Amino acid sequence: MDKRKRKVILPTTSIINEDKSTLLMLYEDMLLGRYFEDMCAQMYxxxxxxxxxxxxxxxxxxxTGVIKALMTQDYVCSTYRDHVHALSKGVPPNLVMAELFGKETGCSRGRGGSMHIFSAAHNFLGGFAFIGEGIPVAIGSAFQSVYSKQxxxxxxxxxxxxxxxxxxxxxNGQFFECLNMAVLWKLPVIFVVENNQWAIGMAHHRSTSSPEIYKKAQAFGLPGVExxxxDVLSVRSVTIEAIKRARQGQGPTLIEALTYRFRGHSLADPDELRSxxxxxxxxxxxxxxKLRKYIFNNSFASKYELDNIDLKxxxxxxxxxxxALSSPEPRIEDLKLYLFAEDN
Known part of the structure; x- marks a missing residue:
């Protein structure tokens, strides 16, 4: 195996100078995601x-870098790794945790579980158990935005x-088809590839002939950004630019975020394939x-302030x-509820 293909060089992006309140908001949101997932592991x-x-x-x-740059009116489509996306979009932790417990008070009434977090109230269009399922849904969401306006x-x-x-x-085919449609119709959609280097147990460089995903945007005529x-500030910076383009009617952007998951593919994965x-x-x-160090070293907040956010x-x-523990289970007699629109 060519060892050079495993080396990932992280790009440098010019960041926007953020104020203290924004930096602490970003820090708190990332902590919320991390601690929520750690608790999920315990409960599982x-x-x-x-x-x-x-x-x-x-x-x-x-x-955090992407979703916290959006407005309330904007939409998010996720994957089966959807808990933290929902939290960043504003879905209350109580409702997400209750959903994971399969309780009636969950955001999907306990019917969706981990891979199907959904909240119409927060324009969170769901997690999807199969890869690529959410991309056509996102195209539809972006299309209705243009249709409503024009x-x-x-x-x-x-x-x-x-x-x-x-x-x-x-x-997968949905990716290429939807990039084409998004450019053709200048849809206000941002495609975010979370390149965590592994597709379950398949290393990224072994599964594609062109490992630099952002370059695939060139074939369809949309900007591709790595x-x-x-680095949350770098992600936020490129996202703000992509949002600006989309909202002005200039069409989609493809963002490839080079990242890494610290746990196995799922909690059932012993994670033995990665060195x-x-x-x-x-x-x-x-x-x-990294963000905590940036905030502290640049005197935006003291250790005491940051520790208090941790406790909060x-x-x-x-x-x-x-x-979630105190919430009721769905009733057996309600098994067939929410299958049709009139049930809601």
Whole structure:
């Protein structure tokens, strides 16, 4: 095997100078994602969650950097690794945790579980169990935004749709078909490839003839941007530019965020395929620690302030578990509810 193909060089991006409140908001959101997923692991191994649970540890800079740059009116399509995307979009931790517990109070009424987090109230269009499923949905979401503006003459700004997917998905047909449609119709959609280097147990460089995914945008005539997915400020910077293009009617952007998951593919994965050397190299790039260091070293906040945010987030997570534990199970007689629109 060619060892050179395993070396990932993270690009440098010019970042926007953010104020203290924004930096602390980003830090808190990333912590929320990390601590939520850590708690999910605990609850899964205690038998409180069932099925496949895919955690997001390590990739928080992508979710926070992208979604926290959006407006409330904007939409997000996720993958089966969807918990943290939902949290960043504003879905309350209580509702996400209850959904993972299969409780009636969950955001999908306990019917969706880990891979099908959904919240119409937050324009979170769902997690999808099969790779690539969310991309056509995102195209539809972006199309309705243009249709409402151009044909129905609705006031206001164009709503932007962000679609997340992994590196493995970019070898599937939906990816190429939807890039073509998005450019053809100048849809306000941002395609975000979370390239965590592994498609389950397949190393990225072994599964594609063109490992630099962002360059595939050239074939369809849209901008392709590569960014350090372990740096929330870099991700936020390229996202703000992509949102600006989309909202002004200039069409889609493809962002490839180079990142890494700190856990196995799912909680059922013993994670034996990746080398310890590789994992340690990426752990040293922890995006949360990087932002914390940036905030502290540039005197935006003291250690005391940052530690208080940690305590605040941990309490939120504890509260979400207590909420889920105390919530009722769905009733057997309601088994066929929510199958049709009139049930809602």
């Amino acid at each position: 191994y205690r038998g409180k969650m069932f099925g496949f649970v895919h955690l997001y540890n390590g990739q928080e800079a992508v979710s 044909l129905l003459k609705k006031d206001g700004l164009l709503s932007v749709t962000v679609c997340f997917f992994g590196d493995g998905t970019t070898n 960014v350090d997915g372990m 310890r050397q590789e994992k340690n190299a990426w752990l040293a790039r922890d995006p949360i620690q 987030v941990k309490q939120i997570i504890d509260d979400s578990v207590n909420f």
